[in-house]
Every structure is written in structure tokens, then in C-alpha cells.
Amino acid sequence: SAVISQKPSRDICQRGTSLTIQCQVDSQVTMMFWYRQQPGQSLTLIATANQGSEATYESGFVIDKFPISRPNLTFSTLTVSNMSPEDSSIYLCSVAPAALISRGGGPRVEAFFGQGTRLTVV
């Protein structure tokens, strides 16, 4: 299994500022995913971060608001820019082992999550 560390675990930020969330994995992974969980709701995928290429954003999410870095196979950051109270959420990073990208499946198909970053914007 992959161990994922996210920092910070929580933060309270002023409106209009930006926060960068870090995600560190203890093994090399091809793809990393960033999710948002708004209060009382399920998880929504923000974007997929691939090493060496630009992130792929889901509908409703844009790079200017949620810039992502993926400098190597064990690390990624998500920035929440120009924050407003509506951005108050839990942000989670997730990893998919390389085997996951094989259409035939593979021995490791679990998707692992960090503990999340609880963000409150005031």
C-alpha cells in the first residue's frame, strides 16, 4: 500500500489569499488525483496530475484557480488561489499505482488517499 502525507492538515485563511497543499507519497506513482469534499457532500475530482505534463482538470475547475505542480513521481501540490468562503472544504490527494493504468487491471488496484486538508476561509 502507498502511504500519503498531506500538509497542512488544516488551515484557516483570509479571503483573497492563496494556500498551497502538499502531497508526498512514499513510493513512485504515475498518477495523482486531487479531490474536494465540500461540507456534508461526497468527493469531487478536481484534476489529475501527471508527472512531466500539465494537469487535466475536470469540468468546473480551472488551472488559474487550482494550479497544480507535479515535479516528480512522489510529490504534488495543489494551490487554492484567491480564496473565498465557498472554497472551504476538505481537499484530498489520491494516488493510483502504475498498475492501475493497465486496461487488464493489475495486482494493485487500490486507490489510496491522504488524510486531507481541512480548509476554512474567513
Add this chain to the structure above:
Amino acid sequence: GEDVEQSLFLSVREGDSSVINCTYTDSSSTYLYWYKQEPGAGLQLLTYIFSNMDMKQDQRLTVLLNKKDKHLSLRIADTQTGDSAIYFCAALRIYNQGGKLIFGQGTELSVKP
């Protein structure tokens, strides 16, 4: 696109069995997952099932998959108060370069002593 639906609440008595249900729309979903989220915590992977299986058992957990009806269930035997949490079902879609998980809304399980 993919849609995953769950009922929002389930209440059971300690010692009873709990059954949490989930439906999904995309028949090409290859893996289906159950995650547990306790208050203030992240997601914990409980179990998963490959789409060519119809049942998987892991200690107190039994997953049943009806691929024809696109219906997934999680049965927890001998439910304990420590099982109180939100349970998310998720469907994995694999596309050209990877995959993504689509989550249901989560079912809040309340276990009464």
C-alpha cells in the same frame, strides 16, 4: 457521464447486519470500491470488487455485485458502534492513460447500542 447513487442514511442496532446499497450507471466501470470515513478523518479503503466477480467476502464484510442491474451492496455482519461512519461507494473508470474514481454521496451509518 458516470453517476453513482447511494441512500444517505442507515440506522441499525448493535449486533445486527447492515446493508448499504449503491447503484452506478456506467457499465464499463471495472472496479467498484467501498470506503469508510470516520468523523474528522480521511478515507479508508475497506474493500473492492472487480466487475467480473459477483461476490467478495472479507471477514465481516461481504460485497455483492449485480452487474446486470449495476447494483452494489456492502453487508457488515455483527455491526458494532465502531462501524458508525460514512460509507462511500466508488466506481473506477479506466480510460486511455489512467482512471478516475466517481463517488456516491455517502451513506451515514448510525449504530445504536
